[in-house]
Amino acid sequence: MEDKDFKKKLAGEKAAEFVKDGMVVGLGSGSTMYWTIKKIGEQVSEGIAIQGIPSSVQTANWAKEFGIPLTDFSKVKQVDLAIDGADEIDQNFDLIKGGGGSLVREKIIDSAAGQLIIAADDSKLVKALGAFPLPVEVVPFGYEIIKEKIARLGSEPVLRSQNGKAFVTDNGNYILDCLFSEITDPKKLHNLLKSMVGVVETGLFINMTDMVIIGKSTGTEILH
Ligand code: 5RP
Numbered sequence: 315m316e317d318k319d320f321k322k323k324l325a326g327e328k329a330a331e332f333v334k335d336g337m338v339v340g341l342g343s344g345s346t347m348y349w350t351i352k353k354i355g356e357q358v359s360e361g362i363a364i365q366g367i368p369s370s371v372q373t374a375n376w377a378k379e380f381g382i383p384l385t386d387f388s389k390v391k392q393v394d395l396a397i398d399g400a401d402e403i404d405q406n407f408d409l410i411k412g413g414g415g416s417l418v419r420e421k422i423i424d425s426a427a428g429q430l431i432i433a434a435d436d437s438k439l440v441k442a443l444g445a446f447p448l449p450v451e452v453v454p455f456g457y458e459i460i461k462e463k464i465a466r467l468g469s470e471p472v473l474r475s476q477n478g479k480a481f482v483t484d485n486g487n488y489i490l491d492c493l494f495s496e497i498t499d500p501k502k503l504h505n506l507l508k509s510m511v512g513v514v515e516t517g518l519f520i521n522m523t524d525m526v527i528i529g530k531s532t533g534t535e536i537l538h
Contacts (some may be wrong), residue, residue, distance in 0.1 A: 317531060319345070320527030321435035324352040325529030328536075329397045329433040332525075335362045335405070338390050340423035341377060342398025343416035346433050347528075350397050354534055355380025367393060370416040371421050371484050387403040387426075391523050396427035400434050401446045401517070402527055407432070407537075412449030415483050421515055424522055433527045443500055447472070447491035449517040454480070454488050460512045461490055467506060469494045487514055 315323070326349030328370040333339055333354055341351055351366075351373065355470075358364065360383050365385040368374035377384055398420055409432065410488050411417050450471070452460050457473070464471045471490040473483040480488050497503055504518040526537040 318435050318437065321529030321531065322346040323349045323529070324534050325433040325435060325527045327353045327531075328527050328534040329431050330354045330357065330396070330506050332395060333357060333362070335364070337364050337394040338385065338392065338428050339364050339366050340393040340396030340398070341366045341368045341373050341382075342396065342420055343373045343426075344399035344414045345436070346399040347373060347397070348376060350433060351376045351382065352380050353456060355382050358382055365390065367423055369398070369419040370414070373416075393423060393427040395429045395431065396424045397431045397433060398424055400407055400432050400438055402440045402443050402521075403432060403434060403438050403523075404440055404443050407439070407495055407523035407526055408443060408521065410443050410446050410448055410517050411519050411525060412451070412489065413446070415449070415481060415489055417449055417517045418451050418483065418485055418487075418515045421519060424519065429524045430522050431525045431527060433529070435529045439528065442496050442498070443518070444494045444497040447493040449474070450490045450492055451483055451485070451487045451514040453512045453514060454486075456512055457488050457490070460510055463510055464490060464492055464507065465514040467494075467503070485514070
């Protein structure tokens with residue numbers, strides 16, 4: 315296993331330790347979350363009773379594979395704990411997410427959670443957000459206009475593609491990956507983007523994170 319994957323595994327598994335009997339748990343998406351979901355599956359097989367709310371089709375598939383009972387917002391209105399990954403984490407614990415394309419469902423779940431734990435390898439810690447292109451989920455109709463508008467904010471948005479076609483999210487939308495180099499005011503940028511008709515959500519997760527678990531070569535570090 316590569317060093318980076320090992321760190322993801324350490325952080326992901328550590329996060330699962332915060333899951334307790336009876337909880338409704340928001341399950342994030344991405345390769346770090348694979349390890350969290352696998353570990354929670356082991357806890358379920360040992361007897362803890364939890365219900366998971368998955369943030370993507372991939373996460374739901376992993377949860378089913380590892381025997382985690384799933385629920386949804388038609389049955390529960392509150393999430394006790396959400397565990398999620400991130401693409402960048404700044405010193406205020408503000409995040410860029412959406413590298414895997416699941417940002418809308420992740421944000422709905424993470425916002426509904428009493429506590430949000432972010433698990434990531436140490437490469438995700440940054441001084442300022444922005445080196446990672448900001449994913450912005452947009453409605454396919456007229457996305458070309460939104461692309462132009464975002465470009466005027468000082469970015470060069472790129473329509474995310476997969477196998478030569480536009481990448482389509484679990485919600486049937488497109489993603490524009492927007493490189494801003496350095497995002498000095500994440501809240502202002504988020505508000506500007508959200509005010510554009512056709513923007514569904516941005517990958518800026520501001521003022522939501524309660525705890526960060528970082529996987530390093532030497533073990534895990536918990537940041538509050
Ligand atoms: C998916 C996400 C992921 O949490 C983020 O991309 C991190 O993924 P990984 O754990 O594979 O590095 O936001 O939309």
